[in-house]
Amino acid sequence: MAIHSIKGMRDILPEEARLWQFVERTAREVFESSGYEEIRTPILEETALFRKSIGEGTDIVSKEMYTFTDKGGRSLTLRPEGTAPIVRSYIENRMAADDVVKLYYVGPMFRSERPQKGRSRQFHQIGMEVIGSSSPYFDAGAIFLMTNLFKKLALSDFKIKICSLGCAKDKEKLAKELGAYLTPEKNRLCPDCKTRLKKNVLRTLDCKVESCRSVLRNSPKAKDFLCGSCGGHYKKVKDLLAELKIDFTEDANMVRGLDYYTNTVFEVTHPGLGAQDAIAAGGRYDNLVEDFGGKKTGAFGFALGTERLLMALSSEKKAGPQKKGLDLYVATTGDKMYTEAFKAVIPLRENGIFCEVNFQGRSLKSQMRQANKKEARFVAIFGDEELKRGEVALRDMKTSEQRNVKLSDLAKEVREGL
RNA sequence: GUGGCUAUAGUGUAAUGGCAGCACAAGAGACUGUGGCUCUCUCAGAGCGGGUUCAAAUCCCGUUAGCCACCCCA
Numbered sequence: 263m264a265i266h267s268i269k270g271m272r273d274i275l276p277e278e279a280r281l282w283q284f285v286e287r288t289a290r291e292v293f294e295s296s297g298y299e300e301i302r303t304p305i306l307e308e309t310a311l312f313r314k315s316i317g318e319g320t321d322i323v324s325k326e327m328y329t330f331t332d333k334g335g336r337s338l339t340l341r342p343e344g345t346a347p348i349v350r351s352y353i354e355n356r357m358a359a360d361d362v363v364k365l366y367y368v369g370p371m372f373r374s375e376r377p378q379k380g381r382s383r384q385f386h387q388i389g390m391e392v393i394g395s396s397s398p399y400f401d402a403g404a405i406f407l408m409t410n411l412f413k414k415l416a417l418s419d420f421k422i423k424i425c426s427l428g429c430a431k432d433k434e435k436l437a438k439e440l441g442a443y444l445t446p447e448k449n450r451l452c453p454d455c456k457t458r459l460k461k462n463v464l465r466t467l468d469c470k471v472e473s474c475r476s477v478l479r480n481s482p483k484a485k486d487f488l489c490g491s492c493g494g495h496y497k498k499v500k501d502l503l504a505e506l507k508i509d510f511t512e513d514a515n516m517v518r519g520l521d522y523y524t525n526t527v528f529e530v531t532h533p534g535l536g537a538q539d540a541i542a543a544g545g546r547y548d549n550l551v552e553d554f555g556g557k558k559t560g561a562f563g564f565a566l567g568t569e570r571l572l573m574a575l576s577s578e579k580k581a582g583p584q585k586k587g588l589d590l591y592v593a594t595t596g597d598k599m600y601t602e603a604f605k606a607v608i609p610l611r612e613n614g615i616f617c618e619v620n621f622q623g624r625s626l627k628s629q630m631r632q633a634n635k636k637e638a639r640f641v642a643i644f645g646d647e648e649l650k651r652g653e654v655a656l657r658d659m660k661t662s663e664q665r666n667v668k669l670s671d672l673a674k675e676v677r678e679g680l
Numbered sequence: 681g682u683g684g685c686u687a688u689a690g691u692g693u694a695a696u697g698g699c700a701g702c703a704c705a706a707g708a709g710a711c712u713g714u715g716g717c718u719c720u721c722u723c724a725g726a727g728c729g730g731g732u733u734c735a736a737a738u739c740c741c742g743u744u745a746g747c748c749a750c751c752c753c754a
Contacts (some may be wrong), residue, residue: 567754630715
């Protein structure tokens with residue numbers, strides 16, 4: 263019985279991992295240059311953390327979480343997103359209560375959905391959270407940071423949509439009015455929207471079914487219910503984005519699938535993906551810290567889907583990082599010199615020379631072929647004759663020139679040749 | 681969770697229900713100690729379980745996985 267990786271989870275093999283490293287390295291550089299620091303939280307959390315933050319009525323909580331009971335009878339869940347664990351950690355570790363805390367994270371998330379293009383059960387996110395302020399400068403600043411990362415990655419064809427949901431009171435008012443508007447029209451709504459009407463009215467706003475869209479054309483929208491300060495906040499964010507020359511469109515029907523969002527929400531899509539075309543999304547969550555027992559403080563964050571970002575990048579056909587060729591391939595002509603070769607590469611590697619040794623007893627021809635395939639710049643041949651004189655043959659694979667060098671000078675010779 | 685499509689060497693692909701081929705990759709060799717080109721040889725395959733049939737890669741059922749869409753979302 264063969265064992266396979268499980269449904270919706272896959273291996274990232276070396277060739278692809280190089281691209282992942284490139285994207286993650288670039289993200290770290292961009293975040294750290296703006297004063298963000300990495301945080302690593304556990305992959306398992308108490309189930310209640312997600313139930314309370316994401317929301318009981320959401321799909322993520324109601325049907326997509328990997329939840330199980332451990333040996334101590336506790337209900338644990340594999341994290342489906344990154345924000346809630348960070349808020350938990352922020353409170354638990356009493357991070358800088360009177361200052362703004364800027365964090366970023368990189369890692370796997372888990373949702374038990376039916377896999378399709380751009381959606382797997384273990385997927386990866388790169389995200390940031392800035393906790394401790396409700397200033398619109400952080401909304402715009404975070405979005406700028408994201409576009410800056412896209413620029414560094416040479417990603418260009420993305421679209422940013424933004425909207426504001428308002429504060430908790432505004433959201434409540436909107437939900438009430440929207441419910442009142444839709445109830446008489448109930449029979450014209452799709453079955454999903456009928457359920458949403460009871461469970462989570464706001465979600466009817468982004469329904470794709472044509473009949474629902476026409477019903478909703480003149481429905482109450484989030485922007486109609488923004489209170490004075492929320493309206494001002496939203497306007498300031500838009501002004502700042504314009505100031506930063508970031509292209510965006512307003513989408514009055516955008517709502518997000520996580521209950522904790524307030525005020526600014528945004529989503530970034532890319533045409534190179536399939537139906538799951540959001541490569542990044544996020545927004546403000548000014549109540550979450552307080553809801554978990556911290557002091558009342560504003561916060562903003564977003565996450566990028568690493569797989570989707572990679573798909574977007576490859577759809578734009580940008581050349582990725584190339585595999586680095588070997589500096590030196592050490593060929594051996596018999597097991598007598600394995601130990602000699604084994605020891606010889608130690609100082610080379612300490613000198614930063616990227617090298618490999620053959621211990622497989624292949625013919626010299628086969629080893630040369632392999633050296634060529636590995637794009638080795640030099641080959642050092644450890645042969646009986648040469649070793650007797652304390653030398654090895656050093657071949658330059660580019661020029662095909664070959665000469666004997668002292669074994670003790672090998673590192674120096676290779677360094678000079680590179 | 682619902683629906684549609686798919687499943688053949690490591691990869692990509694052929695074959696009216698009748699001998700499973702091809703290309704690339706991998707390994708060995710064509711100079712007794714030397715790479716790229718070329719040539720020769722070798723290795724290696726029907727996801728799994730049933731059924732129909734003289735005969736199944738091929739038809740049918742189930743299952744598993746993948747893909748795509750719905751839904752949802754990063």
